Amino acid sequence: MKTIADIAKLAGVAKSTVSRYLNGGSVSLQTKKKIEQIIQEQNYIPNTFAQSLKAKKTNMIGAIVPRLDSYATSQTLTGMDKELRVQNYHLLISNTNQEQQREIEAIYDFARQKVSGIILLAAEVTEAHLTALKKVDIPVILVGQKHSQLHSLIHDDFKAGYIMGKHILESGHQQIAYLGVTEKDEAVGIKRKQGFQKAIAEHHCEIQYYETSFKIKDAIEVASNIFDASLPSIAVCATDNIALGVMKAAHARGIRIPEQLSITGFGGYDTSEIVHPALTTVHYAYLQAGELSAQQIIQLVEDQSVNMCSTLDVTLIDRESVDKR
Amino acid sequence: MKTIADIAKLAGVAKSTVSRYLNGGSVSLQTKKKIEQIIQEQNYIPNTFAQSLKAKKTNMIGAIVPRLDSYATSQTLTGMDKELRVQNYHLLISNTNQEQQREIEAIYDFARQKVSGIILLAAEVTEAHLTALKKVDIPVILVGQKHSQLHSLIHDDFKAGYIMGKHILESGHQQIAYLGVTEKDEAVGIKRKQGFQKAIAEHHCEIQYYETSFKIKDAIEVASNIFDASLPSIAVCATDNIALGVMKAAHARGIRIPEQLSITGFGGYDTSEIVHPALTTVHYAYLQAGELSAQQIIQLVEDQSVNMCSTLDVTLIDRESVDKR
DNA sequence: CTGAAAGCGCTTACAG
DNA sequence: CTGAAAGCGCTTACAG
Structure with a gap:
């Protein structure tokens, strides 16, 4: 050399x-x-x-993600990468494989690598996160969740739940199965559900709540159990993947969608458009979240000020999986 | 500090x-x-x-990928990341957004960052690639394609095509539409097709070849055009995504799958299992490809010898989208 | 416009 | 087991 x-x-x-x-x-x-x-x-x-x-600084930004193989993550990363590239920064990706401990390790690792900033995609922010972040003293943007002590960039989960609730009400559904996720995930587990609940609050619907994971396989199982008991008129699923699982379970039993069972998701994943019938869902601006988080982390790195919390808008995508009742 | x-x-x-x-x-x-x-x-x-x-060396391995948001890529990256992690290396990812020029830039970028090794996922290896690789003088593993001058790790595309050909023949299909991709992509565009052709060579089937891209949208369009002319008994698609597009187009016209039209893919993407009917396809070991490429690049970095070409096995996944004729 | 020198934060022989 | 010194490849005042 x-x-x-x-x-x-x-x-x-x-x-x-x-x-x-x-x-x-x-x-x-x-x-x-x-x-x-x-x-x-x-x-x-x-x-x-x-x-x-x-020079005492690098042009590297570290992203900590729970997994690589999900639509939300890969879109967000693509957006980050795109923006970082034009601003002449490099993206370092650390995959934590959904293990919380590894998120903490990743923070220290990034410190060792002297990244200038960290973009954190985490379902839950614990004391350990905060401590690590404080110790390494590197600017951070939290994406997908809100935290009072961290610069956050979130999707409007409450609104997402709300517009979905309004939509299915307008379609005349009264027996609702809501397939949610753990409340440890504030955005998906709590906000989305609260928005939905607010929308249906004034109406007297029958609603049953179920908890499942982010995995399609688990959703298939939960759905099967639900069908064993009785058939709701609609399954409102906290993510598109859960909705896909429910669809799969319904197809397996010959339940017709949307005639016998309507289904909705959240996210607007590619796949939701491809399945038949196409899934009614709420569009999340993942790409834009990536771009914006990249812009913001650069601003932070360069000592400019950034809003403590930014919210990205969501919109309903009305497709074929919801029937009028 | x-x-x-x-x-x-x-x-x-x-x-x-x-x-x-x-x-x-x-x-x-x-x-x-x-x-x-x-x-x-x-x-x-x-x-x-x-x-x-x-120390004159780093523990960073750079991966150059065409995109972040594809099943094959994200699985391969996940595998790489996993293996690299246990061996105490870090993964640097460079997304080229399917622009060939950016692959070359990424090579130089990685050299600047002093990565110890490069894992390259490229559809086509040109002189410019070779020149860049020679200049920077960093060990490389090419994944997904074979090249005489580069250490390569490939999936057995020929066999994949072959077993798929045999399978549909056994199912009695005679009017075949083969939806392939550009021959610039040797693995997918040529090898896969050749294997398929070999399988059906001795039989006298009607077969029509069509070219489309890797994008679902394009496949939908090509499929619609095919259906305008006539309906084959089976659509053999060079990737699962293409198959998904064909399915979508068929559903849109009320063509029943697999009764009126059988469909097959290649890849074994998650989605292929979720759609209805579940897609018959060939499983590709993307995760394993990631792991193995990581092992190999580390061996190269540490001056151990590595086979010039390794081939990963493929297996048929027989599901619901192919009807017996 | 150009060069000599100091220094960034480490590691690595080399003595002791 | 421990320390002083040199050096990795750059950048940055400071002179000229």
Whole structure:
């Protein structure tokens, strides 16, 4: 590997001159050409470590995600990556495989790697998170959840639940099965449900609540159990994946959708459009969340101020899986 | 930020002693305790740059991927991440958004970041790739395609096509529509098709070839055009996503699957199991590909030898979307 | 516009 | 077991 010293020697100038050339400092046209040529010939690539060691900062942003293989995550990452790229930052991704302990480790790891900022996608923020974040003293944007002590970027889960509630009411549904998730996940487990509850509050519907996980397989099982007991007119599912599981379970029993059973989701995943019948759901702006979180973390890194909490709007996608009653 | 010098001073020892402690060198129990305590108190985190600058190597592996939001990619990345993690390496991901030029840039970027190895997921390897790889002189594993000059890790696309061909023949299908992709993609565009062709070679089937992209939307359109002309007994699709598009198009016209039209895919994506009817397809070991590529790149980095080409096995997943004729 | 020198935070022989 | 010193490849005042 060539170093700046090699280039300097070959070009017949001092290291500092080469450095100045590299960093856009003032260099005469003649030496500029010379250095340029030598760098080309030698395939010289500056050593980022040495640069960062001196400059005391890096252009790396670390993202901590619970998994790589989910629509929400991959869309959000794609958005982050896109924005970071244009701003000349690099994305470092740490996958925690849904293990909370690894989120904490990832924070320390990122500190070691000297990332300039951290974007955290976590379902739950604990004391351990806060402590770690405090210790490493790196700017953070929390995405998908709100926390009073952290800059947060969230989707409007309450509204999502609310507009979905209004929609199914307008469609005349009265026997509702609501398949939710753990309340440890405040956004999905609580806010979404609360919005929904508010919408249906004034009406007297029969509503049953069930808890399942984010996994399709679990949703299939929960749905099967529900069907064993009786058939609601609609299954309102806290995520598109849960809705997909319910659909699968319904198909397996020959239950016709939406004639016998209507189904709705939340998220607006690609797949929700592809299945038959296409799923009525609420669109979440994951891509935009990625972009915005990237912008915000850069602002934080560069000592600009950022709102403590930003909320992204959601919209209903009315498709085929809900029948009028 | 604390440095090793701060710790040394506070512990009343030399920097080298602290360094030795950090790197597991010989240090007396007493000083060990002392240093340990100070490090705790001070939240000291060693500067990776300074370390790497001296040690001349990093524990980072760079992955270049065409996109983040595909099943194949996210599974492969998950596998890589998992394996890298246990071996104490870190994963740097560069998303090229399907733009070939960005693959080249990513190679140079990674060189600047001093990654120890590169895992490349590319549909096509050009001269520019080879040149860049040669210039930066970093070990590489190519995943998903085979190239004579690069260590490659591939799925057995030929066999995949072959077993699928055999399977549909056994099911009695004679009017086949094959929806493939560009031949620039050797694995998917050529090998998969060739395997399929070999299987049906001895039989006299009617077969029509169509070309589409990897996008579901495009597949929907191509399928609609096919249906306008006539209905084959089966649509053999080069990827699960294409199959999903064909399914969507069929549903839209009320074509019953598999009674009127059978459909098959390749890949074994999650979604293929969820749709109704569940898709008959070929399972690709993406997770394993990720793990193996990670192992291999580490071997290369550590100067161990690796096979020039490894092939991962594929298996048929016989589900509901193919009817006996 | 250019160069010599100091220093970023570590690690690594080399002595002791 | 421990410490002083040199050096990794850069950047950044400071002179000139």
